[in-house]
Amino acid sequence: MDWLQVWVLALVQGLTEFLPISSAAHLILVPVLTAWEDQGLAFDVAIHVGTLVAIVAYFRHEVAVVTRAWVRQVGGNGATPESMLAWAVIFGTLPAALAGLIFAGVIEAHLRSPLVIATTTIGFALLLWLADWRGRGSRDEFGIRWRDILIVGGAQALALIPGTSRSGITMTAALLLGFSRRAAARYSFLLAIPIIALAGGYQTLQLVQAPPDTVNWLQIGIGAIVSGVAAWLSVHWFLKLIERIGMLPFVVYRLILGIILLWIFL
Known part of the structure; x- marks a missing residue:
């Protein structure tokens, strides 16, 4: 793997992981469109660790607050909006985790093609546009209810299909619920923390069980740092601009990408 590939893949992972445009789709498509050799599992683990560190660092205050509230509730001090948000992150993760365990093999074998990605990219772009157009609610994350957790968590499970976008489908569901x-x-973004940690843990287990391979630790380290910095900046600017620009730019990007993919691969 050359250094251009390291930088491109790390930037793609970092910039797209938390935007509603599907990082998995981009990481599948980059090698297809460039004919690069597979970057290897160790590098995949590194760039996912980079984005995980970035999101935990960005939301370190919120993570600390909801964790303390959850611990106090478990200890018998009563529920609060902060402890409810902690439960929402925990239970909102379960559908995707279970679906991943059950359907990972099927998805890996049959749903990672450019045409599937093109279809889901376009289809879920239109659903995101509809949610953004119809939603525009005023609810915040501390007012989340069990019905919301079930719906958003179920939506997150759909993101196992490449091209769906985990952040895109969960934002779509939340917007339709009036958030x-x-x-x-x-x-x-808070839901991303456990799901990325679980995915990274699964990849690490695969890496440990795989035959020993030569690892370029400098490339691994640079990839993790680049993906982390890119992810932090992506989240920061997205949250600063989202109320002003809405989802339309991402919808348009997804539609253009999907059409280009259909034109290339049909």
Whole structure:
């Protein structure tokens, strides 16, 4: 793997992980469109760790607050909006985790093609546009209810299909439930923490079980740092601009990308 590939893949992962445009789709498509050799599992683990560190660092205050509230509730001090948000992150993760365990093999074998990505990219772009147009609610993430958790968590499971976008589908569901754009994004980003950690843990287990291979630790380290910095900046600017620009720019991007993919691969 050369250094151009390291930088491109790390930037793609970092910039797209938390935007509603599907990082998985981009990481599948980059090698297809460039004919690069597979970057290897160790590099995939590194760039996911980079984005995980970035999102935890960005939301370190919120993570600390909801964790303390959850611990106090478990200890018998009563429920609060902050402890409810912690439960929302925990239970909102379960559908995707279970679906991943059950359907990972099927998805890997049959749903990672450019045409599937093109279809889901376009289809879920239109659904995101509809949610943004119809939603525009005022609810925040601390007012989340069990019905919301079930719906958003179920939507997150759909993101196992490449091209769906985990952040995109969870924001879509939250917008349809009446959350504000910013609250929908913030809940989606908090949901990303356990799901990325679980995915990274699964990849690490695969890496440990795989035959020993030569690893370029400098490339691994640079990839993790680049993806982390890119992810932090992506989240920061998305939250600053989302109430002003809405989801339309991302919808348009997805539609253009999907059409280009259909033109290339049909």
